[in-house]
Amino acid sequence: MQSMSGAELVIRLLERQGVECIAGIPGGANLPLYDALSKSPAIRHVLARHEQGAGFIAQGMARSTGRPAVFFATSGPGATNTLTALADAKLDSVPVICITGQVSRPLIGTDAFQEVDIYGMSIPVTKHNFLVRSVEDLPRVITEAFRIAASGRPGPVLVDIPKDVQTATIVLSTLPEPAGPDPVEPPDAESLTRAARMIDEAERPILLLGGGVAASGASRAAFRLAERAGLPTAMSLLGLGAMPEDHPLHLGMLGMHGARCVNMLMEECDLLLVAGARLDDRATGQVERFCPKAKLIHMDIDQSELDKLKQAHLGIMADAGTVLTALAGLVALSERREWLARVAECKAAHPLLLPGSDDPRAPYGLVRRTGEILGPEAIVTTDVGQHQMRAAQAYPGLRPRRWLTSGGLGTMGFGLPAAIGAALANPDRPVVCFTGDGSLLMNIQELATAAETGVNVKIILANNNGLGLVQQQQDLFYGRRIFGSGYRLRVDFPRVAEGFGVHAVDLGTSRDPLADLERALLREGPCLVNVPVAAEENVYPMVPPGAANIEMIGGEAHAHAHA
Amino acid sequence: MRMLMPEDGTRPARALTALRLTVNNHPGVMSHICGLFARRAFNVEGILCTPLGGGAISRIWLLVQEDERLEQMIRQVRKLQDVLEVLPYAADEGAFTGLDACVEGWERGRTLLA
Numbered sequence: 009m010q011s012m013s014g015a016e017l018v019i020r021l022l023e024r025q026g027v028e029c030i031a032g033i034p035g036g037a038n039l040p041l042y043d044a045l046s047k048s049p050a051i052r053h054v055l056a057r058h059e060q061g062a063g064f065i066a067q068g069m070a071r072s073t074g075r076p077a078v079f080f081a082t083s084g085p086g087a088t089n090t091l092t093a094l095a096d097a098k099l100d101s102v103p104v105i106c107i108t109g110q111v112s113r114p115l116i117g118t119d120a121f122q123e124v125d126i127y128g129m130s131i132p133v134t135k136h137n138f139l140v141r142s143v144e145d146l147p148r149v150i151t152e153a154f155r156i157a158a159s160g161r162p163g164p165v166l167v168d169i170p171k172d173v174q175t176a177t178i179v180l181s182t183l184p185e186p187a188g189p190d191p192v193e194p195p196d197a198e199s200l201t202r203a204a205r206m207i208d209e210a211e212r213p214i215l216l217l218g219g220g221v222a223a224s225g226a227s228r229a230a231f232r233l234a235e236r237a238g239l240p241t242a243m244s245l246l247g248l249g250a251m252p253e254d255h256p257l258h259l260g261m262l263g264m265h266g267a268r269c270v271n272m273l274m275e276e277c278d279l280l281l282v283a284g285a286r287l288d289d290r291a292t293g294q295v296e297r298f299c300p301k302a303k304l305i306h307m308d309i310d311q312s313e314l315d316k317l318k319q320a321h322l323g324i325m326a327d328a329g330t331v332l333t334a335l336a337g338l339v340a341l342s343e344r345r346e347w348l349a350r351v352a353e354c355k356a357a358h359p360l361l362l363p364g365s366d367d368p369r370a371p372y373g374l375v376r377r378t379g380e381i382l383g384p385e386a387i388v389t390t391d392v393g394q395h396q397m398r399a400a401q402a403y404p405g406l407r408p409r410r411w412l413t414s415g416g417l418g419t420m421g422f423g424l425p426a427a428i429g430a431a432l433a434n435p436d437r438p439v440v441c442f443t444g445d446g447s448l449l450m451n452i453q454e455l456a457t458a459a460e461t462g463v464n465v466k467i468i469l470a471n472n473n474g475l476g477l478v479q480q481q482q483d484l485f486y487g488r489r490i491f492g493s494g495y496r497l498r499v500d501f502p503r504v505a506e507g508f509g510v511h512a513v514d515l516g517t518s519r520d521p522l523a524d525l526e527r528a529l530l531r532e533g534p535c536l537v538n539v540p541v542a543a544e545e546n547v548y549p550m551v552p553p554g555a556a557n558i559e560m561i562g563g564e565a566h567a568h569a570h571a
Numbered sequence: 572m573r574m575l576m577p578e579d580g581t582r583p584a585r586a587l588t589a590l591r592l593t594v595n596n597h598p599g600v601m602s603h604i605c606g607l608f609a610r611r612a613f614n615v616e617g618i619l620c621t622p623l624g625g626g627a628i629s630r631i632w633l634l635v636q637e638d639e640r641l642e643q644m645i646r647q648v649r650k651l652q653d654v655l656e657v658l659p660y661a662a663d664e665g666a667f668t669g670l671d672a673c674v675e676g677w678e679r680g681r682t683l684l685a
Contacts, residue, residue: 127599131606136652139599156652312646 009181014143015040015174016047017183018107021150023050025186027078029432031056031065035082036122038109040174042080054432054461057453059086061425063093064451066104068429071412072387074223076103076157077429083109084122087168088129092419095133097164099416100246101223103157104164106130110139112172127168135163143176147184155187161310162223192309195326195334202322203281203305204338207237210279210303212347215239216262219246219415220284220308222408226329230283231255233336238344240351242270244285246415249406259351260360263291264551265397267360268564271549271557273351274299281305284328286313288416293557307331361548361563362402368521371395371470371541372402377522378440378468379404381529387412387430387439391423391447394476395468397547399442410437421450424467428454431463438529440466445499446475452504458534459509466529467505467536472543473498480546481553484561494543505536516540585636587616589662590645595653596622596629603651604631613644617667628655634662 012020018041022030031054034042045053056062059081069077081090087108097104111120127139136156138149146169153165207213215234221227227250234241234257241251242259251258260267262274271293274280280302285291287306292298295317306313306320307328314323324331364370368377375398379386384405389412390396396413403411412430414422427441448469458465474494482490502512513528515521515537528535548562594600601620608615617634635641641659648657 128602131599131603132610137599310650312643312650316643 009179011177011179013040013044013174014146014169014176014178015044017143017146017178017180018150018169018174019044019048019051020183021147022078023048024183025154026075027051029054029069030078030080031062031429032080033059033062033082033086034080035086035109037083037111037171038080038086038107038169038174040171041107041109041169054428054457056425057456058451059089060093060421061451061454061457063090063097063104063106064422064425065429065432065454065457066106067093067097067102067422068389068412068426068431069433070097070102070104071426072409072430073433074225074409076105076154077433078105078107081106081108082122083111083126084124086122087126088124090166091129091133092417094130094164094166096414096417096419096422098133098135100414101162101219102164103162105153105157106164106166108166108168109174110168110170113141113170114172116170126166130166133164134166137166137168139168140170140173143173143178146173146178147180151184151187155190158189160190161220192327192330195324195331199322199324200331200334200338203324204335206279206303206305206322207239207281207335208340208342212277212350213237213239213279213281214259214273214277214302215241216244216280216282216285217241217247217250218244218283218285220328221247221250221332222284222411224284224309224328225408226283226327226332227251227408229329229332229336231257233332233339236336236341237339238342238348239281240273240348242266242274244288244291244415245400245413247285248400249408249411252405259355261400263293263557264553265401265547265549266557267401268358268549268560269354269360271551271560272358273354275301275558276350277302279303279305281307283307283332284309287317292317293551293559294555297556297558358565360401361565365402368525369515369539369541371398371545374468374470374539375399375402375442376404377525378466378529381526382438382440382466385437386410387427387434387437389413389423389427389430389439389441391441391443392418392420393444393447394472394480394547395442395444395447395470397477398470401547420447423447424451424458424465425454427465427467428458428461428463431465432461435464438464438466440468440529442468442470444476445469445471445473445495445501448501449499455505455508455510455534455536462533464532465534467534469501469536469538470541471501471538472541472545474543476543477547479543480550483546484550485552501536501538510534510536512536512538514538585638587662587664588635588637588641589660590633590635590648591658591660592631592633592648592654593623593656594629594631595655596626597653600629600653601631603653604633604648607647607651608633608644611640611644611647613638613640617664619666619670632666634664634667
């Protein structure tokens with residue numbers, strides 16, 4: 009028999025789940041948890057500067073390892089500050105567990121100091137949530153939180169624990185076994201046979217890989233199927249890296265800022281095979297006109313994604329790795345010469361253009377050069393905006409679990425804390441965060457966390473002193489009326505970084521920018537590289553919001569009409 | 572919680588489906604389910620909720636209009652961790668109209684408490 013407090017029990021259960029690092033911020037309602045955490049020999053605490061930062065640090069750990077990561081916040085404002093990070097994790101299916109302190113049970117519902125109904129508020133942005141009403145519930149709730157976060161389609165779980173539950177005593181003879189994900193169910197055999205036949209009968213098939221392929225560790229299975237059946241392979245933003253770009257069947261990213269050839273070939277294909285992608289509007293454009301000639305085979309572990317936006321001719325509820333492996337064993341070997349010749353022709357005629365690729369002070373060159381210097385082992389995070397799209401288009405050698413970007417929610421402020429989390433979980437790898445000045449300002453306080461932990465994070469700041477992607481839309485679709493999206497004040501980012509104790513380099517004043525970039529990237533510890541870029545430079549191609557993918561503008565090989 | 576048919580007794584334009592849910596019985600379940608319908612702008616015409624057996628689980632009947640989004644709604648409801656089973660039935664508003672008669676005794680025989 010062991011007697012302990014609820015808080016001590018929580019920490020013991022987290023240790024048994026293999027948690028090694030928790031980001032968070034203490035406050036009145038979670039101090040018992042912090043007191044118990046202080047005695048843990050196994051778990052390191054990283055003090056974030058904002059609870060949203062703590063949430064994204066946890067996301068960086070979870071996205072880069074595939075295992076659930078935990079973060080802590082106190083009640084009230086601490087808890088409400090976690091919501092954006094939770095919503096982001098929900099939309100991108102990231103397993104994080106947020107443990108919040110709550111006011112003591114007798115005070116719940118009295119508008120007590122720092123009381124909010126975080127249980128109610130977090131319902132729409134979590135996969136599941138708990139308000140722990142009794143210390144006896146803790147063993148079940150904590151293990152359930154880990155099982156739910158990691159099972160099937162992963163997602164965020166919030167556990168709200170009143171302070172008096174944390175301090176209550178519990179006597180247990182045994183602790184529950186650590187929980188893992190539920191076993192995956194095998195896909196329906198008849199559907200697999202049908203899918204294989206549809207692939208064999210198709211003349212112009214395309215395989216589309218999404219974040220689910222990365223989450224399931226299925227990229228090898230995906231390109232085995234692609235190789236066997238001769239399937240040109242496109243990727244969504246979150247699926248990038250699932251097939252290496254030097255693979256002959258690699259097409260690239262589809263959608264709003266995808267390569268022209270990918271969006272064009274989608275128009276021609278007669279079978280679209282989708283694995284682990286939910287056909288979000290940024291990927292499909294106007295969905296009624298997406299792949300108009302194609303039959304759709306949609307494979308997803310979440311049944312509610314099938315037929316949600318586009319009726320599938322065949323929907324298969326399955327784990328991406330399982331279904332892709334099974335299909336590779338069923339399809340006929342096919343060279344598909346005619347279609348692959350057409351694909352090669354289209355790729356050559358309408359490639360993705362990356363002007364200024366060699367110049368480290370040009371937006372694309374900065375991405376390319378950074379990737380070349382850091383090499384294939386680096387983890388890449390981004391914020392949200394033009395720099396994100398450029399990193400998606402141009403970074404050489406992206407890989408699953410090493411490409412962390414906020415896709416569904418598009419959260420500015422994601423990049424820096426996610427990079428810190430990735431670096432904490434992967435101390436042997438360099439981590440680079442591509443950001444813009446608008447995004448960086450949204451969680452800039454985490455520079456202090458980066459400096460304090462000394463993480464090996466390189467922040468590449470493409471600085472146009474404004475909200476570039478907003479300005480791009482105003483430029484293209486609002487009569488060039490650039491309003492409310494440019495900063496009148498120019499922040500001195502290198503000085504700000506140094507004020508936080510982070511080394512900084514300014515390529516704007518550098519005599520040898522490439523050498524300075526290389527030196528900054530290869531030094532140990534956090535570093536900010538400021539690179540002034542022109543606000544007028546738009547990202548192309550671009551599908552106007554609401555338009556069909558085929559109506560993309562800019563990025564033509566023969567002219568730079570919009571550049 | 573109860574939302575009823577139009578008071579003039581007009582039938583809704585579309586056919587009705589009753590969803591029979593078996594759920595874990597705790598204070599947050601109703602808000603998970605109602606929130607799901609609300610944020611997807613899917614109207615619920617009637618709700619009945621009663622505890623089953625020892626009270627560890629509950630039965631919830633949701634009366635909804637048939638709609639091309641209904642299958643998607645059912646799949647979303649099935650994803651909720653506290654929902655153990657969802658069964659759709661063709662339905663009418665009968666049970667809910669009858670309900671008025673059932674609660675009439677409460678309204679007539681007891682004092683209004685507040």
